[in-house]
Amino acid sequence: MRKRGFTVAVIFLTAWVSSTVFAGQSGIDTGSVRLIPVAENIYAVAPSFAGASGALILSDGGHIVVDTHGSPASARALIDAVSRISDDPIRYVVNTHWHVDHHSGNLAYRETFGNDVVFISHDNTRKDIPTLGAEQFEQVVPYRSMAVQSANDVLAKNMDDHGEALAAEKITAIEAFRDEQIELAARPDYAYTLADLTYSDSITLHTDSDTVEVFFLHPAHTRSDSIVYLRDQEILIVGDLLTQPILWSWSSYPSQYVLTLKALEQLAVKKILIGHGGPVLDGKSYLVQARQFLEAAVAHAVLSHAAGLSEDKAIEAAAKNAAIEDFRRSFVSKTEDKLFDQMVGWTISRAYLEL
Ligand SMILES: [Zn+2]
Missing domain, CATH: 3.60.15.10 (Ribonuclease Z/Hydroxyacylglutathione hydrolase-like)
Structure with a gap:
């Protein structure tokens, strides 16, 4: 949990x-x-x-x-x-x-x-929206108040990424986002x-x-x-x-995910x-990159599993797997390394579940 x-x-x-x-x-x-x-x-x-x-x-x-x-x-x-x-x-x-x-x-x-x-x-x-979706909706509720707080902080600071005052549209967007979180937090009975x-x-x-x-x-x-x-x-x-900067693979099925992306690569896109x-x-370059990363992570999980490694040990060992690490800078900058590690952890964990 x-x-x-x-x-x-x-x-x-x-x-x-x-x-x-x-x-x-x-x-x-x-x-x-x-x-x-x-x-x-x-x-x-x-x-x-x-x-x-x-x-x-x-x-x-x-x-x-x-x-x-x-x-x-x-x-x-x-x-x-x-x-x-x-x-x-x-x-x-x-x-x-x-x-x-x-x-x-x-x-x-x-x-x-x-x-x-x-x-x-x-x-x-x-089938999954009223079961898994409802569960996720409940879990997100506490984070909505954090989001409201963050939005208010950004508005109070009134500064964008370049250190300049927020544009009027940005203020409207942040206020709209904040108000949505307040609306949804007040609706645990969300229909x-x-x-x-x-x-x-x-x-x-x-x-x-x-x-x-x-x-x-x-x-x-x-x-x-x-x-x-x-x-x-x-x-x-x-x-x-497909998502950026990383694949949000926390509820994924990595080995079949590979097959899905491979099939999409065959389409005219x-x-x-x-x-x-x-x-x-x-074009398809990110699609191919995502598929190749998943292949590397699945291969690592299969070998680790066969060698009797626990899930945690397999995730730990991934940091030394060059086939996985080669993708780090394709997905994230140095300031986002934690996100890449998160994606590796989720993917191996879910691959273990498949095994
Ligand atoms: Zn999703």
Whole structure:
């Protein structure tokens, strides 16, 4: 249990770290979320301050949203932004997996569009949200007050990374993030909005203008990740299958994760939209890097396990494994070494569970 508490804290608070990763990518600011153009009518949707990224496909006859961020407030910001751009409603919402930062905004879509919006997920994601997702939601509650405190500290200091006064949009984004945490902390009875439509292998959404493939390959980041593919545009939306600066592999299935990423490497892909960091990657180089790292970590776990090493000893020995260490600087800078160690620890631990 000690490990799990730490895990939750790391995951939640690291949202702050990754909030600056996409600062270089320009886009349309809407307060809580930012729309970053990827191709015609396709946007990455990034939180302005912290949290998970999703996607928006503006489609004739009804739009498609992938993942709904960490709160109804962020979801409402996106709904408002879309209503300013288009008269068509949001018709489909895909939830990629059960982690709470990817579906806690669902409620806002139901409140706005009633039963005209269709929620889609893998069969097992629908099962896992009210069990594993609810558990994670509870665990995160204490960290929400820490996040509120940190947000207030940043606002009081009124200084950005370059030592200059915070821009007005940044202040709005931080205030919105803080208020979301207060809203969610006050709702331990939080009502999940589960999928109306589930699938086991794949499902294809057809609108007047687009064909959008949603599919599952193997357990990877979770046991039932949905991958969204726009084949004509060669755009892949992978949720948390890929994240930066590290893979958040704490609930992963490393050996099958490798197979999943290998299969994705076979697709024609110009851009990949990822769950944290990014949010838009050109080409497949990070996909390949992630797969190669996972292969090295799994190989280490298999050998360590066969040699009779305990999980803790295997994690300790990983620091001397050149095949793993070679990836350190590809993922993190010197100030983020702890994150890399965390990823190695999670991955080996989960690989041991698979063994
Ligand atoms: Zn996740």
